[in-house]
Amino acid sequence: MATHSEHSSTNRRDFLYVATGAVGAVGAASVVWPLINQLNPDASTLALASIEFDVSSIPEGQSVTITWRGLPVFVRHRTAAEIEEARAVPLSDLKDPETDEQRTKPGHEQWLIMIANCTHLGCIPVGEAGDFDGWFCPCHGSHYDSAGRIRRGPAPLNLVVPPYEFVSDTLVQIG
Amino acid sequence: MSEHSTYTPGTAVEKWLDDRLPVVRFAKEHLMDFPTPKNLNYWWTFGAILVMCLGVQIVTGVILAMHYTPNVGLAFDSVEHIRRDVNGGRIIQAVHAVGASMFFVALYIHMFRGLFYGSYKAPREIIWILGVLIFILTVATAFMGYILPWGQMSFWGATVISNIFSAIPLIGENIKQLVLGGFAVGNPTLNRFFSLHYLLPFVIAAIVALHIWALHVPGNNNPIGVEVKDGRDTVPFHPYYTMKDLFAMVLFMIPFAWFVFFAPDILGHPDNYIMANSQVTPAHIVPEWYLLPFYTILRAIDFNILFIDSKLGGVIAMGGALVMLLIVPWLDTGKVRSGTFRPVFKWFFALFTINFVALTYLGAQPAEGIYVVLAKVCTAIYFLYFLVVLPVLSRIEVTKPLPTSISESVLGKANA
Numbered sequence: 170m171a172t173h174s175e176h177s178s179t180n181r182r183d184f185l186y187v188a189t190g191a192v193g194a195v196g197a198a199s200v201v202w203p204l205i206n207q208l209n210p211d212a213s214t215l216a217l218a219s220i221e222f223d224v225s226s227i228p229e230g231q232s233v234t235i236t237w238r239g240l241p242v243f244v245r246h247r248t249a250a251e252i253e254e255a256r257a258v259p260l261s262d263l264k265d266p267e268t269d270e271q272r273t274k275p276g277h278e279q280w281l282i283m284i285a286n287c288t289h290l291g292c293i294p295v296g297e298a299g300d301f302d303g304w305f306c307p308c309h310g311s312h313y314d315s316a317g318r319i320r321r322g323p324a325p326l327n328l329v330v331p332p333y334e335f336v337s338d339t340l341v342q343i344g
Numbered sequence: 345m346s347e348h349s350t351y352t353p354g355t356a357v358e359k360w361l362d363d364r365l366p367v368v369r370f371a372k373e374h375l376m377d378f379p380t381p382k383n384l385n386y387w388w389t390f391g392a393i394l395v396m397c398l399g400v401q402i403v404t405g406v407i408l409a410m411h412y413t414p415n416v417g418l419a420f421d422s423v424e425h426i427r428r429d430v431n432g433g434r435i436i437q438a439v440h441a442v443g444a445s446m447f448f449v450a451l452y453i454h455m456f457r458g459l460f461y462g463s464y465k466a467p468r469e470i471i472w473i474l475g476v477l478i479f480i481l482t483v484a485t486a487f488m489g490y491i492l493p494w495g496q497m498s499f500w501g502a503t504v505i506s507n508i509f510s511a512i513p514l515i516g517e518n519i520k521q522l523v524l525g526g527f528a529v530g531n532p533t534l535n536r537f538f539s540l541h542y543l544l545p546f547v548i549a550a551i552v553a554l555h556i557w558a559l560h561v562p563g564n565n566n567p568i569g570v571e572v573k574d575g576r577d578t579v580p581f582h583p584y585y586t587m588k589d590l591f592a593m594v595l596f597m598i599p600f601a602w603f604v605f606f607a608p609d610i611l612g613h614p615d616n617y618i619m620a621n622s623q624v625t626p627a628h629i630v631p632e633w634y635l636l637p638f639y640t641i642l643r644a645i646d647f648n649i650l651f652i653d654s655k656l657g658g659v660i661a662m663g664g665a666l667v668m669l670l671i672v673p674w675l676d677t678g679k680v681r682s683g684t685f686r687p688v689f690k691w692f693f694a695l696f697t698i699n700f701v702a703l704t705y706l707g708a709q710p711a712e713g714i715y716v717v718l719a720k721v722c723t724a725i726y727f728l729y730f731l732v733v734l735p736v737l738s739r740i741e742v743t744k745p746l747p748t749s750i751s752e753s754v755l756g757k758a759n760a
Binding site for chain 1: 500503504505506507508521522523524525526527528530532536622623624625627628629643645646648653654655656658710711712716
């Protein structure tokens with residue numbers, strides 16, 4: 170008799186404790202989540218997701234920096250020599266192997282469009298600098314080549330190519 | 345050691361209060377009668393100096409918040425407004441900015457004192473760990489505070505540090521956006537950092553209370569590292585150490601005041617007097633001097649280690665540098681606390697201290713040439729000290745004989 174009631178009541182209690190605890194945890198999590206989620210980018214930030222830019226005003230060998238989603242973006246009109254140099258690099262020399270063709274659009278190889286933040290810690294690299302005729306990040310010494318690929322220094326990845334397409338011969342839509 | 349109260353309520357009012365909320369008894373036990381080793385040197389005054397620093401930052405900070413505007417369009421101008429228009433604002437702002445640096449001067453001295461005299465050893469591990477937590481929170485608070493003037497260094501410092509989060513595999517980019525509230529540092533970032541910069545000092549104050557509570561269980565360590573044996577080894581905290589601490593505070597305030605009155609900007613960076621611009625990186629991003637040792641460790645790792653890329657590696661190394669401090673009580677297991685009685689340890693400690701200064705220096709140098717190599721060497725020395733030197737020394741070092749008591753060591757010195 171004693172063992173029976175002890176046994177069954179213990180089980181029943183355990184179940185109620187666990188069930189109450191589980192419901193309480195789910196409830197607490199559902200209250201906490203909105204309090205954390207409010208930190209995420211808001212609607213007004215997300216609304217700036219897509220821009221158009223006319224590249225025809227950039228002469229060969231020049232670049233401009235534009236803003237997309239609050240980030241600086243390089244648009245560079247590369248010289249033939251720069252393209253040649255980028256293509257001549259064997260993939261085995263690269264820390265983050267990508268061909269020059271993978272980083273540009275077919276028929277528009279002279280245009281190199283990249284997010285201008287160093288993939289290390291986000292500084293803006295200096296153009297036409299460094300040991301590989303591309304970009305050099307002064308903050309922590311990352312060198313990028315003329316296709317914006319990481320060649321030396323602490324950055325792990327090539328400069329990021331944002332999603333974009335040429336809507337006409339000279340008009341680019343980024344985002 | 346907390347049962348040394350000699351408090352007897354004098355009046356009926358005091359008795360009435362003591363039966364209900366014994367604050368007076370508590371203050372007498374812990375702030376006045378607390379038995380304190382009688383051989384504490386001036387390195388032990390930095391705890392009290394730090395309490396003063398935290399107080400100064402909170403008081404000046406609350407005042408600055410009355411005149412500051414956390415908005416990307418207005419923040420930079422509002423700081424200039426404080427410096428030019430607000431009554432006494434020039435001095436109050438300077439005290440807050442210089443105060444951050446002085447806070448870290450005292451904090452580093454306090455920590456190095458603990459490392460030399462073995463104050464982290466049993467039974468004081470929790471005191472030490474709470475202290476490291478206070479250090480980490482103070483770093484976070486100072487970092488967020490540096491964003492608020494919204495100058496070029498504010499913006500790019502925030503960009504560099506928030507990119508640390510993006511090193512986390514898979515979810516890093518999402519966490520970074522969660523922290524920044526956007527794709528890059530912007531108005532949401534400034535707003536939340538202001539909110540947290542106001543909150544964290546009070547969290548720090550709460551942990552300071554725990555730190556002192558934990559200290560008052562075993563009582564103070566002391567320069568010979570021999571535990572208090574009886575009443576002859578101690579003096580009451582008041583008036584002996586209240587006066588000594590006050591005197592040290594006055595001395596500490598001399599350089600503090602010199603900076604405030606004669607060189608309020610010398611510890612900052614001229615680039616921070618240019619308003620933040622997301623399109624232009626300053627040629628040379630340098631964090632505030634007190635973050636430089638850890639910044640050097642962050643950027644020393646510029647090579648991949650197995651499957652860990654250089655960026656994540658740097659972040660792990662920087663985090664690891666702090667973890668070393670958290671676990672040092674279990675790395676240095678030697679019974680002798682004080683470095684005074686450890687002839688070999690002394691030299692390694694001196695090397696560690698010089699190395700830490702070198703790490704600070706290297707953090708301010710450009711990442712090129714010999715500096716890159718030296719940064720790697722100094723980072724290696726930092727970790728070797730904790731992971732190899734301390735565990736090995738605590739096993740093989742032949743220590744000098746310890747005095748039998750604090751009292752004996754004090755009297756011995758007097759006779760010599």
